[in-house]
Amino acid sequence: METGATQNGNDTRSVNGVSSLIFLGTGCSSALPNAQCVILPADPPCEVCSQSLSLPPEQNPNYRCNTSLLIDYIDEKGASKYILIDVGKTFREQVLRWFTHHKIPRVDSIILTHEHADAVLGLDDIRAVQPYSSTNEIDPTPIYLTQYAMESITEKFPYLVKKKLKEGQEVRRVAQLDWRIIESDCEKPFMSSGLEFVPLPVMHGEDYVCLGFLFGKKSKIAYISDVSRFPATTEHEWFSQHPLLLAPES
Template sequence: MGFWASAHCEASAETHASQEPDRQSKIIFMGSGSSTGTPRPYCVYPENLQLPKCRTSQLALSTVPELNKNYRGNPALLIQTAQHKNIQIDVGKTFRENVVRWYPRHNVNSLDAVILTHGHADAFFGLDDLRGLQAPGRTVEPLKVFVNECTLDAVRTTFPYLALPPPADATVKRWVASLTFPLIKPFEKFEAAGLDLVPVPLVHGEDCICLGFVFGERERVVYLSDVSRVPPETENYLLGLGQIDVLIVDALFKERKHPTHFSLPESLEFIRKVKPKRAFLIGMSDDIEHEAVSTMLAQLTDVDVELSYDGLAIDVNL
């Protein structure tokens, strides 16, 4: 039995081509920051804003968020497929803000599936806001939210009205999101809105398992947003994939260690081990200032690694 099982938290191409020109798939960083986000709320107080530890937060407040690479929401990724489907990985505390900011800029006109990595606030506390993407007063097909057992337990506890059917004799009819929660398991391929993905277990603190995801048949993308340790089963699986085209991996702090997340030195060590063509860091706290750390990363000669930022879109051939 693998580690994750014991932890408590766990149209044909030819026809299509004749109808319209080829359309590239994209992955879009809907959020690139930590659970707290940047700017840090503590640093918004005027008496704190000039503190050295609030420098990145100060920069995050210096221009509008759309133009500011230090302004970061909770980690989240939107996958836009060539078939015009939109799949969102994680809907955390900043989900609504990021939808309003980035969906129009990237011509998102539907949300076709949601995937949750784990049962923490920065991954699923925006579930209630999914109702705002569904037309009120209409019968809609329930949106699939793919989860593992542990995350479903957290959803049921936090949002029972979303995860459980309303009582038949309910006297008050409420507008809530119409959702279903298909279960997924580590290393078992599943299909979300026409895209095949494979969940891989990650240690997110020794008491919790978070899921990462592998997807893409032509170009392979690996998404590891919350990780403090990669279990041997997952590491062996990733090393056995062959060439990884895009790796997205957690990096909370610039130097100091953290019990539930990779910091930059650990992220770089892992990147060097799996040798992707390109790597992007996600989940950065305000300890990581975008321009300064980007300059440092650009000087590395053995890896191609960049900081992500909210709204960053990357073309991929899935």
């Protein structure tokens, strides 16, 4: 269920100063229901996609947005820091469904696993969770990604990569982002909104590296969204140092 441990949309946010996770999406790249499956149903119709339209989303385990995680991290001062992992094609719907349900007021920082459509095509909608300014006079949201992803996003969203305005050029309201490059290396962690993240490079297919992340202070959580195989460097060098974390069976 996309809201976490329950199947009825119950609040999974922090209670009594405890950090928590909200699964904004657990679906495939095309999300569920599959549009083609709905407009051109098979005979008999697909059981999953048919069921996904029969109940309200908050009660429906088969109505799923693109894979994305929101971390409600309680810092040393007891304040919530909202860290978003991936901003896919369905981000706007995730905001309308789950930010409103859990009363999430903003996003403090963003981390990207890779630059495929189901992880980045909602970046334009980040402005919806930023303070309003018609002249873009707001603090940009830190966004952590690899150099490879940065190069791809620069082509996809040139207007989101800060450039100096030419004389007389109109100021347009767009998401304000502070791009920060990270490395695909288990031994090179980084900080996002006060929480340390360790990159976990994994194979997404046999010719493409995607990142998972290890985080948490009292309890460690490994979050990996797109993986077909663990390379030896991740499985042996990292998981061998943390025996309580189980690598997947081959």
